[in-house]
Amino acid sequence: MDKLYTITELTREFGISTRTLRFYEDEGLVNPERRGRTRLFRPSDRRIIQNILRGRRIGFSIAEIREIILAYKDPPGESGQLTLMMKRVSEKRDELKQKRKDIEDTITELDLIEEQCLTRLAEIGVGT
Numbered sequence: 517m518d519k520l521y522t523i524t525e526l527t528r529e530f531g532i533s534t535r536t537l538r539f540y541e542d543e544g545l546v547n548p549e550r551r552g553r554t555r556l557f558r559p560s561d562r563r564i565i566q567n568i569l570r571g572r573r574i575g576f577s578i579a580e581i582r583e584i585i586l587a588y589k590d591p592p593g594e595s596g597q598l599t600l601m602m603k604r605v606s607e608k609r610d611e612l613k614q615k616r617k618d619i620e621d622t623i624t625e626l627d628l629i630e631e632q633c634l635t636r637l638a639e640i641g642v643g644t
Contacts, residue, residue: 520549520556530569540568543578545585575608 523534540546541555546564548555557565564585571581584604587597637643 518559520558521562523548523555523557526557526562526565530565532569537565540565543582545578545582575612576604580604 521529523537526532526537527534537546537555541548545568546557546561548557548561550556567585568578568581571584576584584597584601587600588594590596
């Protein structure tokens with residue numbers, strides 16, 4: 517029989533709150549067993565939580581994560597999920613590269629402004 521995990525075990529393992537796990541449950545991302553008031557998570561729920569947290573770390577929204585998780589359940593199954601994942605990773609990479617370029621351009625502009633200010637201060641005889 518597979519080990520079942522309590523909400524406390526998972527919150528400690530992943531360093532997240534019970535509220536976070538309940539949110540994932542409310543969003544339909546995990547579906548723990550109920551025994552009275554106790555939630556018991558299967559190993560598959562644990563893997564999904566692990567993947568949700570990984571997705572969040574790399575900047576995926578809950579909607580994007582849900583889409584990727586649900587792709588596994590629909591035909592063509594895992595291959596469709598992996599194809600979708602590669603598409604989303606590529607999109608995220610492109611987005612981050614654009615942000616990096618924007619930051620580099622902004623830093624260059626700030627350097628130019630600073631240089632112009634220093635030049636003008638020297639022209640008007642103000643020391644820095």
